[in-house]
Amino acid sequence: MTGFSSSSSFDAGHISKDSDRARGEPDASSSQVQDSLETYFSDVRRNKRLSREEEAEASKRMSEYRGDVIAxxxxxxxxxxxxEGFIQELGLGESHIRSLVDVNAPxxxxxxxxxxxxxELPSMPERNAGDxxxxxxxxxxLKLFLDWLSNNKKQRAKFTRDDVDEVVTDLQISWSLFERFAGTIAQAEQQFREEERKFLSLMRKHGITGEILRPHWRGRECRDDWSNSELLQTIGVKDKKFSISDxxxxxxxxxxxxxxxxxxSMTPRILLKAHREISLAMSKYAQMxxxxxxSNLRLVIKVARGKSSPEMSLKDLIQEGNIGLMRAVxxxxxKLGFAFSTYAIWWIRQAISRATAEQSKTIRIPAHVQEMKRVIMKTANEFKERFDRDPTEEELxxxxxYSxxxxxxxxxxADRTESIDEVLPDKPTSERYLVDDKAECALDNIMTKEGVSAVTEAVDSLSERERLVIRMRxxxxxxxxxxxxEIGDKLxxxxxxxxxxxxAALDKLRHPRRRKIMQRAIPGIA
Structure with a gap:
């Protein structure tokens, strides 16, 4: 993307180098790992720490530049x-409302x-059953925001940062929506410039400079109804220098x-002007x-050292903490008046704790279950200290x-996972680990020729997309x-x-007509 980088990217300037060192690939030896960490720590120490007033000023300017982009x-x-295109994507399930509206904001x-x-709306949008x-x-x-833009069509050109900020804040329109649209403009501008460079290169080949060309060509780049002679006349060429190929x-x-x-949906001039203005405001925002x-990378290091665990290396903990720091920024x-470090430390701890919970176990336990487990175990320990016995599930x-x-x-x-191959000398082998080799295989029972044919017949009655999803899944x-x-990437x-x-496909397969087809060949099917 040319012109500006998305503010959600961490690949900007010095931060990119810092984060690469923090989350670098595994090194050949522990000494190399330690050396890379020491280099990273040394780079972090060179960054100036901001005072509380300087952090508030930087945050204020960030907010202003972001408001400029939105306006x-x-x-x-x-x-x-x-x-409207974003709303259509929601209806098709191609994006989630969280990427457009901050529905989880307090x-x-x-x-x-x-x-x-x-x-305010002429008609309420339809609510799906699962919403x-x-x-x-x-x-x-999102519909209210669209309605507000449409109703203020004439005043839109005079919008100020404050006008837009009030509406965006009230409706909790996400910053990522504007980032996404800005990225689309940047991509279109890049494509436009690439083709323009090809055109100018051809002009220079024939001795026509940009200064000579600009008065004739600028603003007419996209005209496609000229004859060959009209085209040459428009770009200021009077002789027959150009071949048919040119x-x-x-x-x-x-x-x-x-x-x-x-x-x-823009003219070339509006596209280039919009990109130039957005690029300038975005670069200022990214700088702040x-x-x-x-200035707060050392805070991440401090928290990561206190959260050290055998499952994750310090480098990985710092990487996850840096992601939390970016979200905090x-x-x-x-305007709330408290220090940034007070706010950021929660995001850093949360990011590290979530990563530790999700990445440290062979069998992944969701983060919300980990948090619930922590609360319940803490409650159980407090109960045991008070009454000198374990609580029942009802008491917990x-x-x-919780229910x-x-x-x-x-x-x-909370149960520890066990390996079925592990030999425990002090415990008898559990019968649940032993397999009866004479037992009939359920899979062999089901996947007979008739069973396969019945399943295929039932699946073939689905729509083309449903059929493909079920077969791949x-x-x-x-x-x-x-x-x-993987299926989503393919489709x-x-x-x-x-x-x-x-x-939807499984619901259709449960229909009595399709189920009877499969039950005739597979009697045990539910």
Whole structure:
């Protein structure tokens, strides 16, 4: 992407070097690992620590530059159509509302949004069966934002940072939505410039400089209705220097430049002007962001050292902590009045704890289950200290506030995993580890010729996309079972969309008509 880098990227300036050292590939020896860490620590120590006032000022300027980007984007006439495209993606399951609206923000009030939508929108958007209250309110929030842009079409060119900031804050429109649109503009500008460079290279080959060309050509780059003679006259060529091949090259460049501008519903001039303005504001925002991150890298090191564990190296802990620090920089609100380090340390600890929980075990236990387990085990220890006995599941449920079912799940997640190959001399071999070699294999029972034929017949009655998903997901064509992500990559949609297709297909396979087909060949099927 030319012009500016996304603010969500960590590959900017000195931070990129720091983070690469922090999360570098495993080294050949422990001494090399230690050397790389010492080099990283040395680089971090060179970064100046900001005072509380300097951090507040940097955060304030970050907020202002981000507001400038949002205001510039909201002025563009093509922005509402981009939001409509985002809403269509939501309906198709190709993106999630969390990437467009901050539905998990503490000050996001679903009921307030729904009340406002019922009052302001001509008609309420349709609510899908699986949509939570927050997700549905997020969709309404996006619709309200689109409605506000459409109703202020004439005033849009005069939007100020404060005008837009108030609406964006009230509706909790995500910064990532504007980053995504800015990235689309940057990509279109890059394609336009590449074709323009080809065109100018051809002009220089014939001795025509940019200064000579500009008065004739600028603003007419995308015209595609000229004859050959009109084209040569437009670019200021009076003699027959250009061959038919050269003219074809010029027209091909024109067509490509037009496609680049049309892809974002802009003229070339508006595209280049919008990119220039967004690029300037983005670069200022990224500069302040780098300053905040660099000045607090030593805080990550301090927290990572205190969270050391045998499952993850210090380098990995620092990497995860740096990711948490970046999130803290983006979410920090200087107006609340507390020090940035007070706010950031929570994000750093959370990132490290989550990574440790997810990456340190052979069998991954979700982070929310790990947190629930921690609360329940703490409650159990306090109970045992007080009453000198272990609590029952009912008592734990009452004291922790979780249901008995959740307590049972958390306690089972706390069990240590065992290897079935491990020989325990002081314990008899459990019968559950022994296999009866005379037992009939259930898989052989099912996958008979008739069974395969019945399953194939039932699956073939599905739609083409559902059929492909089921076959890949369950390896029905003799290949390995594919993950949701692998299928999504092949079909060009998100893993969530593949999950939805799979659920719909399985519901259809449970239909009595299809189930009877399979039951005739596989009597034991449910």
């Amino acid at each position: 510039i984007i909201c002025k563009l006439t093509s922005f509402p159509s981009a939001i 000050n996001f009030e679903p009921n307030k949004i729904l009340s406002l939508a019922a009052k 939570s209250l927050q997700c549905y309110a997020g969709i309404c929030s 003219i074809k090259t010029i027209k091909a460049c024109q067509a490509s430049m037009k496609r680049a501008a049309v892809s974002v 962001r780098r300053l905040m991150i660099n 983006e979410k920090f609100d200087y 449920a009452e004291l922790s506030g 008995e079912h959740r307590v049972r799940d958390a306690l089972s997640a 369950y390896g029905l064509e003799g290949e390995a079972e594919a993950t949701l992500e 060009g949609v998100t893993r969530e969309r593949i999950r939805q297709i799979e659920v």
